[in-house]
Amino acid sequence: MQLIIGGAYSGKRKYVRDRYLNYHLISAYNHDSIDEALSINKPVVVLEGFEQWIQEELSRKGSKEIRDLFAGYLHELLKMEREENIQVYLLMLEIGRGIVPVEERDRKWRDITGWVQQDAQNLCESVYYSWHGLVKKMK
Amino acid sequence: MITFISGGARSGKSTLAEHLAEGMYHQTKKEHPNSQLCYIATAKRSDFTGDERIDLHIQQRGKVWETIEEPYILPSVFTYVSEHSIILLDCLTVWTSNMMFSRNLGIRDMEDMLLNFLKKAADRQCSVFIVSNDVNEGMPSKCRNVQAYTFSLEAIHKLVIAASSSVIQTVAGIPIWWKRDRRLVLQ
Numbered sequence: 001m002q003l004i005i006g007g008a009y010s011g012k013r014k015y016v017r018d019r020y021l022n023y024h025l026i027s028a029y030n031h032d033s034i035d036e037a038l039s040i041n042k043p044v045v046v047l048e049g050f051e052q053w054i055q056e057e058l059s060r061k062g063s064k065e066i067r068d069l070f071a072g073y074l075h076e077l078l079k080m081e082r083e084e085n086i087q088v089y090l091l092m093l094e095i096g097r098g099i100v101p102v103e104e105r106d107r108k109w110r111d112i113t114g115w116v117q118q119d120a121q122n123l124c125e126s127v128y129y130s131w132h133g134l135v136k137k138m139k
Numbered sequence: 140m141i142t143f144i145s146g147g148a149r150s151g152k153s154t155l156a157e158h159l160a161e162g163m164y165h166q167t168k169k170e171h172p173n174s175q176l177c178y179i180a181t182a183k184r185s186d187f188t189g190d191e192r193i194d195l196h197i198q199q200r201g202k203v204w205e206t207i208e209e210p211y212i213l214p215s216v217f218t219y220v221s222e223h224s225i226i227l228l229d230c231l232t233v234w235t236s237n238m239m240f241s242r243n244l245g246i247r248d249m250e251d252m253l254l255n256f257l258k259k260a261a262d263r264q265c266s267v268f269i270v271s272n273d274v275n276e277g278m279p280s281k282c283r284n285v286q287a288y289t290f291s292l293e294a295i296h297k298l299v300i301a302a303s304s305s306v307i308q309t310v311a312g313i314p315i316w317w318k319r320d321r322r323l324v325l326q
Contacts, residue, residue: 006276007273007275007276007293008275008276008279008286008289008290008293009275009289009290009293009294010275010293011297051279093279094276095276095277095278095279096276096277097147097273097276097277098276098277098278099277101278106278109278110278131273131308131317132145132273132293132296132297132300133293133296133297133300133301134300134306134317134318136317
């Protein structure tokens with residue numbers, strides 16, 4: 001499993017596009033559900049928009065519960081990758097570098113997103129940081 | 140030679156850019172005595188409460204710098220700039236905002252103008268240092284204008300980075316080199 005993390009429009013999807021002609025994109029921005037990823041048997045599966053999926057859970061669950069939920073997804077994805085011999089790419093948006101949000105809900109959103117990114121980083125064999133279209137291997 | 144420098148707020152990008160530009164100027168001056176050290180300020184005077192802050196910055200940079208205030212038409216600065224000069228453009232975030240929100244120009248117009256600016260600089264054998272800001276790593280905004288601005292600025296960053304032989308990200312004043320031109324010496 002590979003993680004590409006970077007700011008908005010920093011070239012995360014392009015990194016995958018430059019390497020694969022065909023990949024299956026599961027995008028929160030297209031209103032896809034993260035569950036869909038677990039039933040797909042394609043050679044390359046790309047997931048993006050984790051912060052959106054996290055945001056959808058904010059009103060329903062507490063921080064720890066949401067973090068655990070996503071940790072569960074990440075473990076499932078890793079298991080799927082190993083068992084089905086597919087490549088999983090996680091594209092995650094860096095949102096932690098601005099001013100601390102005024103609203104409590106936004107602080108919770110930002111915190112959980114950061115924790116999920118750390119959990120993803122732990123499970124991924126490679127981690128890349130994208131910055132204005134350039135990509136650096138961090139792990 | 141083009142150098143792109145970006146980083147978070149107060150990460151030391153302008154200080155580093157000024158330092159690098161001054162170093163290059165002193166080197167260039169030996170061979171090309173007519174070379175100038177030019178600072179292109181993109182902020183409009185009306186952006187500040189009074190002109191005090193601008194004048195303070197001009198004073199702080201010292202006599203060796205010539206300041207050209209140009210919020211929009213970057214290629215026009217070459218009216219004042221001689222060959223082999225060192226130019227520091229500070230910064231792309233303000234310039235992009237001026238172009239989008241005061242002049243209603245789109246990405247293509249901005250890209251064309253920047254390419255024209257860089258070509259004129261290359262024709263005159265000028266070295267250019269371009270400073271910008273990482274504004275895309277904070278909380279996503281729901282405001283359409285902010286999203287459009289971030290998208291345009293990222294497109295411009297990618298264009299400048301493709302043209303640059305040195306690309307530096309600053310963290311607490313420390314340069315992280317994404318691309319490095321050996322001619323650029325950090326003293």
